[in-house]
Amino acid sequence: MRGDARGEGRGGAGSGVRGWAAARRTILAGLRFTSLRLRLVVVFALVALTAAVSASAIAYWLNREAVLTRTQDAALNDFQQEMRNRAGALPPHPTQSELQHTAGQMARSSQHYSVLLTAENAAGQPVVGNSDLSTFTRDDVPVALRRAVNKEQPITSTNKSASHMYWQRVTDHGTPYLVGGAKVIGGGPTGYMLKSLEPEADDMNSLAWSLGIATGLALIGSALLAQAAATTVLKPVHRLGIGARRLGEGKLDTRLRVSGTDELADLSRTFNSAAASLEKRVADMSAREEASRRFVADMSHELRTPLTAITAVSEVLEEEADTLDPMIQPAVRLVVSETRRLNDLVENLMEVTRFDAGTARLVQDDVDIADQITACVDARAWLDAVELDAERGIMARVDPRRLDVIMANLIGNALKHGGSPVRVSVRVEGAWLAIRVQDHGPGIPQEVLPHVFDRFYKASASRPRSEGSGLGLSIAMENAHIHGGEITAANSSEGGAVFTLRLPRDGVDEETEQQERGAGAASHGRRPAGGAERAGNGDGDPEDV
Template identity: 85%
Template sequence: MTEPQAEPGGWSAARRAVQSRLRFTSLRLRLVVVFGLVALTAAVSASGIAYWLNREAVLTRAQDAVLRDFEQEMQNRASSLPVHPTQDELQHTAGQMANSSQRFSVLLLATDEHGNTVVGNSDLDTFTLQDVPASLQKAVNKQQPVSANNKDAYHLYWQRIVDGGKPYLVGGAKVIGGGPTGYMLKSLEPEAKDLNSLAWSLGIATGLALIGSALLAQAAATTVLKPVHRLGIAARRLGEGQLDTRLRVSGTDELADLSRTFNRAAESLEKKVADMSSREEASRRFVADMSHELRTPLTAITAVTEVLEEELDAETGSVDPMIEPAVRLVVSETRRLNDLVENLMEVTRFDAGTARLVQDDVDIADQITACIDARAWLDAVELDAERGIMALLDPRRLDVILANLIGNALKHGGSPVRVSVREESEELVIEVQDRGPGIPEEVLPHVFDRFYKASASRPRSEGSGLGLSIALENAHIHGGDITAANSPEGGAVFTLRLPRHTAPLIAEEEGDRDAHRNGDGDRNGDGNGNGTEGNAR
């Protein structure tokens, strides 16, 4: 068992960098963002509550001290003034009241004996009646009804204001029983500075909490994502076919349980794949052995059928007319069985990975002409190909591809079949188009499947359903492909795309090469170049 420690060696540095960036911008980033948002919300909430509580406490304490002092001064000094004081008396008393421990500005209002309003100001003209809000003046001068719950007709009122961007506390009261009305003005700027300092401190604390939460989230993400990262590497290795990949399990948490589950799944998958591979190998070996074993009796039977066929074609007429249909059926079915065996052997070579290319520089137009001429299709095929288009290909396998495509078009679409060749960059494109009804849409995805036949009611058609599949495999081994479609003008179009310069592959072993040349013949034909093996439409 292997423990994944690093990225697979085949990965480029750029790909690793992209994946690392994607990993960071996914779960890791979300963890950091969530931690940060939670920490920010908690810190802002705590700081906001702390600031609000401290603000109320500071302001309440300051204003209570000022209002108590002002109320005491009103009782001790303002109430001792005569009912109709003079300007000097009011001015002197206001100055005395302002010298209290809280050091606030005082404004006293009264009427003299002539009914004129007189004003006493501790700070000359810096604190006037215009500085007192109208709502506060109205509340101070409003006489309240005296009752059991309200023993005084006048009360002390206060209000916080902002003047010139600075906070102030304004209070007012009226002397009960006749006398002046007094107002005070106290600056709250020292308290505001203290609160600003507190706000800055709380803001810094919030920022530090946010940074700490980000670092904590990074550490937590690393702890959590490291096993997940290992699991991702192991899963990729498993997907690449390294079925012995396992994870090292430590701990009893959910991630450890996930690793155990992965290991069990990988072990089960390895066993199933090994079992399937052994069964598939046995199946391939069975088909290959069966095909080889059938070739010996088929060779003898073929020789006999060839003799019978010669007797049928002889002018002497030595074959009894009553058994002639049976003889022709035996000849036809023997040829069909021989082709099936050869196709099965070719399929086993592809499945086993032993099929190789024997390449040569060929003129495509000459190659197609030779394929058509060998099968006597010259009158049924229209060729549109310029001579001189060269390509490095395996001539025998190209012949197999062309024989299947053209023969399939003739059998299912009818003549004339048009074969065109063109060059696209470093690619060779060969199109085979017929004039038939086309391929049903439900059949198109399956035309290259092995043993697939469009009509289930005709399981014993002339072909085995292997021809187009073998043609596709031969295209793949060249590094090319074949596609099937319906032409807008009618009929089916098979498009073969091959690279003009296929990378050289290991040549077939001598024994296989000799067997191909001497015994295999046309893999998808009838053995003598007069037919093709195709998937029925």
């Protein structure tokens, strides 16, 4: 009699690993990580969990196979030996009592299995001997196993026996069993054995619990390790972020503490080098800009004294122009015109230096906007060229002198480049006042629109000595900013350019005014005298940010 092992397919461990991989992909797809620390911890945990689950699954599978194979082989070998020694000693046609007695003897084996013997008596009737009728009957043997046991195999050079031993694992009410069957060679009874695998299943459950606890501990350990690693890695990154933010706030003396020789230390050194270079460049630029502003301011002050005398003389010449020689009159008028132009340029330069230095001040008052614009137009004799669309009684808190400068520049620019009539409209938009100045000229070229408020900018580069200094709109914008407002330029769909001034009706408080002056000075690169703005610990040492 030859033993043959044929059992059930096993796919539990493989399907479990595939299920875990799918769950991991779902988790990764569903999470939206916003923290590098969280990502590190999750990645560490997933790697550790994957490794632990894989190792546990492999260990469980290997141990399960080892335990079941060892138990199975021991039981089948013992049963095979009992069949050879005891069942083989029975007569060809045993009685029921002989089968019962032999089955009982076989069941006393150390492997603790139940035995079922079947045969035919002398009359050709089937007889059954059972070691334990309450637990093991013919119905407990799978049909496929009975067919395999009773089927005779052809005798070949490789197959010396017509009968073989077959086995199968079954589960009954949650309890696993091993069922084996064999037939006595040369004729005789057929025997079946039933062995409970519940002890082995309990051992496997205990092993599974142990592996699960080990996996949980590995997950906790990996999370703690990831937290420690994240703290070590992210602390320099956090310092770098704080340093970059402080550098962006203008604290150019910000430096990082450098420790170690790894890539993060190299990054900190690079940051410190870049910050030092930026600080030096800003200091150099600030020094040059401060010198340039000081030169313009000093030059403007120095020009005012001789310009005052020249202006007085030119006014006298203008009054006497009609009595002079006709050949001299054009020269006198040219001198008068250029003197006025130079006087306007000096005044504009003085105003610009006040804005750059942050010394411009507002003297606010509640004024009627319609009356203020009418006074501005009347003082410059533009009544015939300007159409005013403004209701009386629209009050706003502004600086009358600075509003006059804004409107004079906007209306004068419209008359100069767009032609009359210039339409000025005043509207109230919630807490804001909107003043639109529209001309009927050709409009502003698209490539010029972004630069109309730049200092000294003129649309035609071929006319550098055209009337005007190129500072009027820039000064108007600065005056709008100090009010907390703005000016926008655009082209109207009806033709012509439209400049829109928006101002808060309630004015600005002193704190907002100071912020506007500071923002205006900073926008032109102003820095405190002596170099870049300093911040931090003040002693020049690197800051632990």
